[in-house]
Amino acid sequence: MKIYDFLENTYKAFLDTLFPLKCCSCGILTNRGEYICNxxxxxxxxxxxxxxxxFCGKEKEDCDCNSxxxxxxxxxxTFKYSDSARxxxxxxxxxxxxxxxxxLAREMALVINETYRNIKFDYIMYVPTSRSEYRKRGYNQAKLIASKLSKLFRIPLCHYLKIKENRTPQHKATSRSERFINSRNKxxxxxxxxxxxxxxxxDVSTTGATLDDATRALLFAGADSVYCAVAAITSQKRKEK
Ligand SMILES: [Zn+2]
Ligand SMILES: [Zn+2]
Known part of the structure; x- marks a missing residue:
């Protein structure tokens, strides 16, 4: 093999690892850099x-948040997390x-750009995962997406939002009201x-309760306003993480 061919092939292989040629869903060839085919x-x-x-992000006919x-x-x-899409x-x-x-970040960026066009954000933040959840999965999807969005929009990523330590574990919260308070002040x-x-x-929201609770913490820390963006919204039947 001539040195030129060798270099060209190496360069191509390098590009392919950076920008896969195949659709990640069905495996057919796509334009370079496209994660998914049309x-x-x-x-x-x-x-x-x-x-x-x-208020809930769902299309108005699916909205169930009036109370x-x-x-x-x-x-x-951006997406409905429906069975057909699963x-x-x-x-x-x-x-x-x-x-x-x-x-996901790229798809969300288009929607955020369109919806929140007139809002000047100071920080991008994400819903944190608990330690046990992190241990199980090894990553926090919301954080990964937020960090990509931070680069795309050139808005600083802020890591202030945390899960409260020393909470009574949910299974040890005996009374109903204790469980309620526990789930509300996370x-x-x-x-x-x-x-x-x-x-x-x-990444995913069902009722918006998690985002609402996170917002409570941000407002308590002095935030002026909080706008949420999620990759997918599920129906009530699917449980929120
Ligand atoms: Zn495909
Ligand atoms: Zn609604």
């Missing part, structure tokens, strides 16, 4: 954000954690957020 993209259940309910009040200003979601999403996840987070901000406008990221 066919599979069409199968993904995008939420029509024109029809979105600002809840939320402390965040608005929420926007297999595509599972295959996409198997395509590699970082690539999948980058794919988060704390480990820093001052005076007058900051926050873009809060999570």
């Amino acid at each position: 066919n599979c993209r069409r199968m993904l259940p995008y939420i029509d954000i024109e029809k979105r309910c600002k 809840h009040t939320r402390r965040y200003n608005e929420i926007v979601a 297999n595509t999403i599972i295959r996409l996840k198997q395509g590699g954690r970082s690539g999948y987070a980058a794919f 988060y704390i901000s480990k820093g001052n957020l005076s007058n900051k406008t926050i873009l809060l990221i999570d």
Whole structure:
């Protein structure tokens, strides 16, 4: 092999690892740099954000939040986590954690750009995972996405939001009211957020309760307003993590 061919092939192999040539869902060849082919993209259940309910992120016909009040200003979601999309999403996840987070971040960025066009964010933040959850999964999807969005938008990533330590474990909370309080005061901000406008990221939301509780902690730390963005929203039947 001539040295030139060798270099060219090495360079191509290098590019292929950076930008996979195959769709991570079905495996067919795609344009370089595309994580998913157009066919599979069409199968993904995008939420029509024109029809979105600002309080739960679902399309208005699926909205079931009229009895809840939320402390965040608005929420926007990119996908419905429906049964028909489940297999595509599972295959996409198997395509590699970082690539999948980058794919979600890019799709979310388009939606965020459109919805929150007039808002100037000071920080991007993410919903933290508990230590046991982190040990089980080895990563925090929300953090991965938030960090990619921070680079895309050039908005600083802020790590203040934490899970409160020394909470009574949920299974040890005996009374009903104790369990309720426990589930409502899970988060704390480990820093001052005076007058900051926050873009809060999570991967999946069901009722918005987690985001609401996280928002409570951010407002308590002085934040001026909190806007949420999630990759996918599930139906009530699927349990929120
Ligand atoms: Zn495909
Ligand atoms: Zn709603």
